Amino acid sequence: MKIMGIIAGNGRFPILVAEEARRAGYRVVTCGIEQEAEPVLEKLSDAFLWVKVGELKKLSRFMKAEHVHEAVMAGKIEKVRFFKENVRLDLEMMKVLMKLKDHKDDSLLGGIAQYLNNQGIVLQDSTCLLKHCMPGPGVLGKLKPSKAVLEDIRFGFEMAKKIAGADIGQTVIIKKKVVLAVEAIEGTDHAIRRGAELGRGRIVVVKVEKPEQDTRFDVPAVGLTTLEELCAAKAEALAFEAYKTLFIGMDIFVEKANRAGIVLYGIQA
Secondary structure: OOEEEEEEOOOOHHHHHHHHHHHOOOEEEEEEEOOOOOOOHHHHOOEEEEEOOOOHHHHHHHHHHOOOOEEEEEOOOOOOHHHHOOOOOOHHHHHHHHOOOOOOHHHHHHHHHHHHHHOOOEEOOOOOOOHHHOOOOEEOOOOOOOHHHHHHHHHHHHHHHHHHHOOOOOEEEEEOOEEEEEOOOOOHHHHHHHHHHHHOOOOEEEEOOOOOOOOOOOOOEEOHHHHHHHHHOOOOEEEEEOOOOEEOOHHHHHHHHHHHOOEEEEEOO
């Protein structure tokens, strides 16, 4: 039987991966990050282990014991946790950190990927089983953008790409070709709230992929909690990079966005 390892952070992303892996006939082996991963993953997995942030050796030992050779990282590990809590790194994790040129997300996760690869565990594209949840260009749903909204989307796409290229964030909030808020360490939902406070409705949210994004670690993703923020903000539109953005719970997301009058629009570079 094929075996899929999952290193699970927060949100529904790891749950979707586990469900799709089971449907595809994989034996599912999951390491859940404590205080991040959802407990339901224990039931969706054939083998499961909780690990703390920084317990790299414990994670790799478990995966090897379960004969995992391919794995995916799914779901975020909130970076702010490193600044709020006393995280104890094991020796292997400290060795990884010592070899890094900086502590940017891609550098850190790349170091972890290299360590796992040396242990015989190869990280795959995190969306390898979920390509059907990454819609293409144009209108998604029933609502078409106005000319003014399209102009904001194009402007926002250009701005978001610049911000993403600087490895700051992947989302901007726009109104009348003015950047109201930029996503940083706090995440998309908080950025939408900040933009909504300044924009007072009719904002446009644009989410993109980073240049040369390593899809083993992170992809632009939106889910129902983001939609709730869009509704609360009285947003006019959510624009996303086509074929690059993962919609978690896509059918429900589109249906609710239609009812709320929020345009969903895929844009390509």
